[in-house]
Amino acid sequence: MQTETTIAEWNAALEAVAEELLDEAGIIAPPVDAALIARRLRITVAIDRSLQPRGVHKRLSGRSSIFVRPDNRPERLQWAVAHELGESTAYRVCEKLMLPDEEVSAADRETWANLLAARLMLPRQWFFEDATRLNGDVLELKTIYRTSSHEAIAWRLLDLPRPTVITIFDQGHITSRRANTGFSPPQLETLEKNCWQDVHHIQKSRTHSQSGLQVQCWPVHEPGWRREILRTTTLDEFADAGTEDWD
Structure with a gap:
């Protein structure tokens, strides 16, 4: 599957889906609150102290729900919610790439979720401009995108x-x-x-x-x-x- 789709097509689909989700949630400027996106998309977000993974996405009574493990670092909670949002909307990437959703492996879906999380928390339309203006200064960017970790900001710079x-x-x-x-x-x-x-x-x-x-x-x-x-x-x-x- 990956060999039939170019990296540029992959990136374009991921960026487009992230932008759609932000638009649907009415997010117009950083910092991005992943839990707010979920709520505005009518996805329940709840803390589950019994969770082993950082987060999971489930459908309960036909409604999407995200459960996350407690964490004393707000950025980790934000990333966990963003990751599960990516999991729940990976089908949109399939639609843009004209790929059958059922053919997407669990490993690919996990990869897409991580990539979508980065694009939700650090949106191309704002982050690229800010990163260029600030010469990629991670500490300065952190003051703008404070819901993301320093590490996540640094990795996103690789997309420039x-x-x-x-x-x-x-x-x-x-x-x-x-x-x-x-x-x-x-x-x-x-x-x-x-x-x-x-x-x-x-x-x-x-x-x-x-x-x-x-x-x-x-x-x-x-x-x-x-x-x-x-x-x-x-x-x-x-x-x-x-x-x-x-x-």
Whole structure:
């Protein structure tokens, strides 16, 4: 199924469904409240302390309902609701791609739910403009999209057209590193390592630039845990140079 549909078609369908849901719910500006979207779409949202997964979508007496596990982080609750909204509306993606809903595997549906959640919480029509205006500053974007986590904001930056690598550090170690170039990201460059080490030690945001690359790093620190988010991009004058500048 995935080989018959291009990535561009997939992305277009996902963005379109997210935009439709926001429009139907009357959401006109960030931050996005996933629970409010659900209520306006007549989907019940309830806390279930017995849940093992973060959230589930069920139909009770013919009505859609979302149950989420309690969490002391509001962003996680928002994501859980958005994810289940994605699960419940995945059929719309099928319709746009002209795919039989019954042929969608559980794994594909889970992937679509995550992608739809990101597009609901960080809508293209607002997020891309804000991210461009703020040069992808995760901390500044967080003040606008406060219902989303720093990590979710960072991953959404990969959907912008500029070649980008996002790296997450937890407790001084890389826990995730992804690129939007279609290739696996290269090993950490010296420029990236130096920028990250500065931020890890001084606990302040830093930007380093060299040889057509820009490296930004932000501390997301809390008592007992240190996370840093690193964003590596081409500078404007190199934005159309493809992947050669990553070597």
